[in-house]
Amino acid sequence: NAGVTQTPKFRVLKTGQSMTLLCAQDMNHEYMYWYRQDPGMGLRLIHYSVGEGTTAKGEVPDGYNVSRLKKQNFLLGLESAAPSQTSVYFCASSYSRREPQHFGDGTRLSIL
């Protein structure tokens, strides 16, 4: 049981490039979330999904898109990377809305 797996773990991009971060969970969770973590800012919700085929905006969605084509996968896309998107990105999943969220190991993304 791997839990929540994020790929890649590290990435450096140039401004304007695009990329996709992958989150996979093997716990059959309905809910999945993407957060970004910046120093002194805690965890801020980018987008989330309450089930296969559904997505919704979180607190800081601008510049990001997501897709949940399969229940176990939640993809986060950066259409045109900007230096302000340099951050550590965490994916999380949970069984239901009042159950604990389980986090992946994070993706450290630097945009030059």
Place this chain on the structure above:
Amino acid sequence: GENVEQHPSTLSVQEGDSAVIKCTYSDSASNYFPWYKQELGKRPQLIIDIRSNVGEKKDQRIAVTLNKTAKHFSLHITETQPEDSAVYFCAASYGNNRLAFGKGNQVVVIP
């Protein structure tokens, strides 16, 4: 949306002493309050959670108390050990599906 605040931002304690971190929230409809511990460079990990129908919950050296009237909840760590040094995040549920996180507390346990 929900607003969660944590106090103090940094807490230093002598090994063996107790540590208390307090969080306040704004949405009276919040009904789920987890606490996460994050070591440097690692993922946040759930250490304890409480639901709104309970006032206190304990798990070995860790306890959480909830005061719904005052809209605050606290994490208590007793007999602190060096491995308790980490950043601790509180969170509160809001809307139907989301958690709002506080900005985190750095706890330093001095041997």
